[in-house]
Amino acid sequence: MREGSLDAPMRHPIDWQEDDFYDEAKLDEELRRVFDICHGCRRCFNLCDSFPRLFDLIDGSDTGELDSVDSKDFKPVVNACTLCDMCFMTKCPYVPPHEFNLDFPHLMLRYRAVENKKGDVATMAKQVRKTDRNGKLGCGFSGLANWATREDNRLTRTVMETVAGIDRRAALPKYAATPFTKQAAKSMPAVNADAPAHGRKAVLYATCFANYNNTDIADAMLALLAHNGVETEVVYPECCGMPQLEAGDIAKVADKAKSVARTLAPYVAEGYSVVALVPSCALMLKQEWPLILPGDTAVKTLSEASYDAAEYIMDIAGKEGLADGLAPIGGEVTVHISCHSRAQNMGQKATQLLRLIPETKVRPVERCSGHGGAWGVETDNFETALKVGKPVVKQVTKHVAKADGPAYVVSECPLAREHIVQGMTIAEADTTNIHTGMDSGIQAFQHPIQLLAHAYGLDAPTDRETSS
Incomplete structure (x- = not known):
């Protein structure tokens, strides 16, 4: 054989x-x-x-x-x-x-x-994976939600561990005060008609994370697209269903695929590309949905029109060229190439994107962070998630220690990035005889798109920051 x-x-x-x-x-x-x-x-x-x-x-x-x-x-x-x-x-x-x-x-x-x-999947595990419902509630009561989910809140995190099976030590994403879709409905940046890519049209599929949690990522992408002449619509019908896929609820994923594909079909028909801000969501649109619904024309058409965020920016860079204005950001960037970025078989688009920033040293790390979405915060999995992510943590820690100036650590998967940073913090606490450079601080940016926007001077407005 x-x-x-x-x-x-x-x-x-x-x-x-x-x-x-x-x-x-x-x-x-x-x-x-x-x-x-x-x-x-x-x-x-x-x-x-x-x-x-x-x-x-x-x-x-x-x-x-x-x-x-x-x-x-x-x-x-x-x-x-x-x-x-x-x-x-x-x-x-x-x-x-x-x-x-x-x-x-x-x-x-x-x-x-x-x-x-x-019926062998725990009810609370299913509840945790309802990201749209939880996101709406979290944004509606962001101050309370972010207080309750802090790792140092022993009262609420103990209850969450007991009731919902979420490990009390796991870093959880914070909620924004206002979902991104509502922010975008009030103000959209002006499109740069002088940019080489003017004439392109894109739908920004916000994803549940960028819509309800770190809206700065969506803000940065929206600003980047406008600066590069891309006419953009923000559309978010619902979550891609990756959390439900992890739990084996394929019928629910199929329902979401049909709903999102039907909503986006008119845009695709008018020549819009669809850009997803998180690689897991891009993977669902491009690959998993067509395998779940192989006979659905709308799903197939959407798949062919879909891009990962960094992939779309690099498509502009390779075809029309990016708009002028990129400036050095100082320091060094460690970029984690997430598994679901690699699974899209598109190459290291995030690394290529960051190397467009002048005078910036970029160090890619291509290995699993261990997080695994909702899987990695569960009590039964958190220790395993840390163990799997140790090789990444070691590499990133060395890079941060060597950085000449500000240290940036980003990933196309924001959850993976936070898991890596938490792993570095835990390793630092457990190591007393090795200096890792962690005390110099890591810049707050999570996603490569945010750094490119930063290099353009297009940082998110301060009134759109996540509520603490």
Whole structure:
């Protein structure tokens, strides 16, 4: 049997509407087929915690083979998967069209979909993943919400850990006083008609994070697009459904895909590109939705018109050229290339973008932060998330210590960025004999887009900052 393939990797549509997809005996048969191949390969041993758990499970069994492992012991392996897609994208030699036909992340998704259909997903876990409802409430009571979610608030964080399963130590995103869509409805920046890219049109799909949490990211992108001559509309029908995908609720994701695709269809028909501000959301629009709804024309058309934020800016830079006005920002930038950026197979667009800033040293770090979205803040996963992210934390810490001037640490995934910074803080607290440079401070910017806007002098207005 040959290993690997010269053909480009491909993914099959997800057969979530077929009865066999939820047949537990057939699921177990497929798990055993795939796990046995993984056991014989082991190239993914250092990607996440799923594979070490699987290999330890097999190695510790009576025969040292999969045949003596009980199927009920597979659950910790599934639970450790963050759906980062890195095994499929970067390591596995047996992905389709290879005859072994391995898609480990989508197999883990199938397991969770079976659990979800059986009602085995905790009610509170589902509530935490309702980002639009929680975002509206959080913005409506931002002062109270941000006070309650502070890591040093022992009273409320203990309650949240007990009731909702959110680890009391995990850094949680703050809520803005006003959602970005409401801010944008009151004021939009004037479009620069003299910019080389004038004539382009884009819809800014705000994403739940930029809409309800760090609105400065959306503000920066809106200002960048206007400065570069792009006519922009801000549209946010609802969340992309990544939190529901993590929990195996594929039907809910499909509903969201249909809703968002129908809302954005008229814009796409008029020649607008769709730009997502968070890589997980861009991945959903581009790749996951078409695999969930392969026959939906609106979803397919939207997929073809969608861009990641940094990808779209680099598309302008490569075709028309960016507007003049970029100035040095001083210091050095460490940019984390998130897993869901890499899964889009578009190259290091964030690194390329930041290198457009004059006289700025950019150090990319391309490895999983360990966060995994809602997964990484759960009590059962937080320690694992820190462990997986340790190599990134070590690299970023070294870069910050060497920085000549202000130290910038950004990621296309804002949640990953905050997880990395928190990991650095925890490492600093645990290390007394190594100076890491953390006391010099890290600039507050989360996203590469914010730094590019900063280099243009287009920083977000102070009245739009997140409420503390």
